[in-house]
Amino acid sequence: MTRAPLPLPQAPGFLETRRIDRWWIQPTLVFLGFGAFIVYSTWAALQGNNYFTGGPTHPGAQQLLSPFYSPVLWDAAGLHSGHAWFGQQPAWWPSYLLFSPALFILPFPGLFRFTCYYYRGAYYKAFWGDPSNCGVGEPGFRGTKYRGEQKLPLILQNAHRYALYIAILFIGILGYDAWVSLWSIDAEGAKHFGISVGSLVLTMNVVLLGSYTFGCHCWRHLIGGRQDCFSCHKHQHAAWKRVSWLNQRHMLFAWMSLFWVGFSDVYVRLCSMGIWTDWRIVG
Amino acid sequence: MSSHSHPVTDATATRPVEFKIWRGDAKGGAFEQYTAQVTGGMVVLDCIHQVQAEQAPDLACRWNCKAGKCGSCSAEINGKPSLMCMTRMDTLPADQPVTVEPLRAFPSIRDLVTDVSWNYEVKKKIVPFKPREPDRPDGTWTVFQEDVERVQEFRKCIECFLCQDVCHVLRDHHKHDEFIGPRFLVYTAALEMHPLDTADRIADLKERDGIGYCNIGKCCTKVCPESITITDNAIIPLKERVVDEFYDPITRLLRIFRPK
Structure with missing residues (x-):
């Protein structure tokens, strides 16, 4: 396509636009929404405590586990959640480094959201002004040096499907956590079935996260979208149509699941701290 | 890029609407102000034609089907890339001038016409x-x-x-x-x-x-x-x-x- 440069009008200046609607509201809300989640989730991940209820230390309570901390590879020192795969904080962990079970977990769902097609479009606008909104001018320093996702570093966004594979594993683990939340263990170690508000919170969490994860654009491609002949691959076509339904609502589920996963941590944390009571509905 | 809605209830009522239309060519240009008399059901392209007929016979504008199917009358209306023939006047705010300018991603030929x-x-x-x-x-x-x-x-x-x-x-x-x-x-x-x-x-x-x-x-x-x-x-x-x-x-x- 190399040819004489087109005599184009000068690019608009930063935030220059002739739009007269309130175009700045959407990127501002996205900035505040993502910003609030990043600040809260970082704070919660660094706490390293109050991430569960029930288990050996709280007999009789429903076994709730914060999704920020699931799966628990190692419990923080002195805590026995009953969920840890490998026991207590490992001895090899350097004493000068802060230990929190969430630090091993949160990077993975974080990476899935960071590379998500919906979030990319949203945070490029809200955080980088690239552009701030449709038809609104960009910062002048980028100009023709713009690289987009064509070159490093953002070409790495093409690895989104690998983040998806891990996110699907997490849906299974969080589904198991929702099942475990239906049970409490008494002082003698016997299991009792019951449904509490917390069980519903964690169940809703996995439903919303699943709706977001399985509406992923990569998943839509891998499940059937890559085929040109749908009549030759009827099962893939059927799956593609169902995923397309979720994909059309990807933004909705992205926000709902983001809010709910944060709320789930708040709920478990406040119950663990004794500030809220996890009311039992059944059992 | 949402639009403001101000439905006109009386289809026969006429109201003056101020337009700022970009006039110029590849060397440069500026917005010029015009007034169109708008009645119910009119679209931006109707107003441009009215201005062309009554105030600025040299105003260049490309159009063809007036039905949203030929893709000729593309322009930026109040900063939003739109078809002039499909943008109803009653969807634009009545209390501010309507800005109409050519597409910005292509070289200007004259007024609202660009070289695509x-x-x-x-x-x-x-x-x-x-x-x-x-x-x-x-x-x-x-x-x-x-x-x-x-x-x-x-x-x-x-x-x-x-x-x-x-x-x-x-x-x-x-x-x-x-x-x-x-x-x-x-x-x-x-x-x-x-x-x-x-x-x-x-x-x-x-x-x-x-x-x-x-x-x-x-x-x-x-x-x-x-x-x-x-x-x-x-x-x-x-x-x-x-x-x-x-x-x-x-x-x-x-x-x-x-x-x-």
């Missing part, structure tokens, strides 16, 4: 439709509806180039030499996803067509007068096909073992 020939040059370079051998001796194929449904959405395109205009890669970054723009990604998707097509355009998409420059802002989808879901249904699926071919080691490995 760059698009035709781009289109010529895309590998054309190459069907497989016919299914029957009479040279025909059998194609099922479910196979072409996806492509039919892309065929609705009227080539108004509003998506090209709003795309910041062209509009702000002037990447016309490295990026083909949403219109031609949709065109490529229509060919690439066609069940009869055998040509491969994935390497072109990655290198020459610069699909990676798209950063999924979905502005093209928002301005499309045919409501084509450009980003989700055309561009992202093509990006994923590029990933299959060039960035995913697992699919590359599987291709080695796949029967030819």
Whole structure:
């Protein structure tokens, strides 16, 4: 396509636009929404405590586990959640480094959201002004040096499907956590079935996260979208149509699941701290 | 890019509306002020024609069908890339002047007319439709509806180039030499996803067509007068096909073992 440069009008200046609607509201809300989640989730991940209820230390309570901390590879020192795969904080962990079970977990769902097609479009606008909104001018320093996702570093966004594979594993683990939340263990170690508000919170969490994860654009491609002949691959076509339904609502589920996963941590944390009571509905 | 709604209840009532219309050419220009008498049901193109007939007979404006199907009267109305013939006056705020200017992603010819020939040059370079051998001796194929449904959405395109205009890669970054723009990604998707097509355009998409420059802002989808879901249904699926071919080691490995 190399040819004489087109005599184009000068690019608009930063935030220059002739739009007269309130175009700045959407990127501002996205900035505040993502910003609030990043600040809260970082704070919660660094706490390293109050991430569960029930288990050996709280007999009789429903076994709730914060999704920020699931799966628990190692419990923080002195805590026995009953969920840890490998026991207590490992001895090899350097004493000068802060230990929190969430630090091993949160990077993975974080990476899935960071590379998500919906979030990319949203945070490029809200955080980088690239552009701030449709038809609104960009910062002048980028100009023709713009690289987009064509070159490093953002070409790495093409690895989104690998983040998806891990996110699907997490849906299974969080589904198991929702099942475990239906049970409490008494002082003698016997299991009792019951449904509490917390069980519903964690169940809703996995439903919303699943709706977001399985509406992923990569998943839509891998499940059937890559085929040109749908009549030759009827099962893939059927799956593609169902995923397309979720994909059309990807933004909705992205926000709902983001809010709910944060709320789930708040709920478990406040119950663990004794500030809220996890009311039992059944059992 | 939402519009304000001020419905006109009395179709016969006339109200004066101030217009700021860009006048000039490639060397430069400025907005000039005009007043149009607007009655119920009028669209922006009606007002431009009124101004042309009564106040500025030398005002240049391209139009044809006045029905949203030819894609000729594309312009920026109050900063939003739109078809002048499909923008009703009662959807615009009544208390402020209406700004009408040419598309910003293409060279100006005069007033509201731009030179969009760059698009035709781009289109010529895309590998054309190459069907497989016919299914029957009479040279025909059998194609099922479910196979072409996806492509039919892309065929609705009227080539108004509003998506090209709003795309910041062209509009702000002037990447016309490295990026083909949403219109031609949709065109490529229509060919690439066609069940009869055998040509491969994935390497072109990655290198020459610069699909990676798209950063999924979905502005093209928002301005499309045919409501084509450009980003989700055309561009992202093509990006994923590029990933299959060039960035995913697992699919590359599987291709080695796949029967030819």
